[in-house]
Amino acid sequence: MKAIGLLGGMSWESSAHYYRLLNELVRERVGGLHSARCVLYSLDFADVEQLQTAGRWEEAGGIVAAGGRALESAGAEMILLCSNTMHKVADSIVAEVSIPLLHIADIVAERVQAVGLHRVELLGTTLTMEQPFYRDRLEARGLTIVVPPLPDRQLVNRIIFEELCRGIMTQDSRSRYSEVIARLVNAGAEGVILGCTEIELLVHPTDSPVPIFPTTRLHAEAAVERALT
Numbered sequence: 001m002k003a004i005g006l007l008g009g010m011s012w013e014s015s016a017h018y019y020r021l022l023n024e025l026v027r028e029r030v031g032g033l034h035s036a037r038c039v040l041y042s043l044d045f046a047d048v049e050q051l052q053t054a055g056r057w058e059e060a061g062g063i064v065a066a067g068g069r070a071l072e073s074a075g076a077e078m079i080l081l082c083s084n085t086m087h088k089v090a091d092s093i094v095a096e097v098s099i100p101l102l103h104i105a106d107i108v109a110e111r112v113q114a115v116g117l118h119r120v121e122l123l124g125t126t127l128t129m130e131q132p133f134y135r136d137r138l139e140a141r142g143l144t145i146v147v148p149p150l151p152d153r154q155l156v157n158r159i160i161f162e163e164l165c166r167g168i169m170t171q172d173s174r175s176r177y178s179e180v181i182a183r184l185v186n187a188g189a190e191g192v193i194l195g196c197t198e199i200e201l202l203v204h205p206t207d208s209p210v211p212i213f214p215t216t217r218l219h220a221e222a223a224v225e226r227a228l229t
Helices: 012-030 045-054 057-073 085-094 104-114 126-130 132-139 150-162 171-186 215-228
Strands: 004-008 038-042 078-081 119-123 144-146 191-194 212-214
Touching: 004 012, 004 057, 004 215, 012 038, 012 215, 038 057, 045 057, 057 078, 057 085, 078 085, 078 215, 085 126, 085 132, 104 132, 104 191, 104 212, 104 215, 119 126, 119 132, 119 171, 126 150, 132 144, 150 171, 171 191, 191 215, 212 215
Parallel strands: 004 038, 004 078, 119 144, 119 191, 191 212
Antiparallel strands: none
């Protein structure tokens, strides 16, 4: 079994979800007392969030690149960057390591295409929904990406940072996300990408009338498949 490197802490709530998913998936596939071989390098999200807000992406890239080098030195044979938004600087990691980085957007695009969908809704942080680094990568794979209007984008982003990253899950916020999803489905979206690693802690398949694509789970599944190959 190959060792999986987790570059996490952004936030640690979703990093803990990654760890649980990896181990559950290995147990399901191999059985017995087997668990995932993995290494975790966890950043202080307060530092990272300040760099995001200030647009200091070169510094942010340096921080994640250092984490990638540390994971490789610790024996990781692949890297999961446990944050959709921080894939804006994924190339900074790729440039500094010799092991593969499993890009979360590529994995999500493959899964969406595998079920025959083309026009999909993207929910995530404001950066992920509005900037081209993530949407362009999905659209390069043949998908059409739609995002909520500005008031809904602000709502989705606020709940991520004020609640989900702090471990707060409420029925009111789940209902508000469901309403955002329903509005875009009514406008023609065929599926929903939960493009923030914390969102699937709140939103479940039953909260959407169309298929959802939980990026954390899909990322973990892809890593386990490669680890066991």
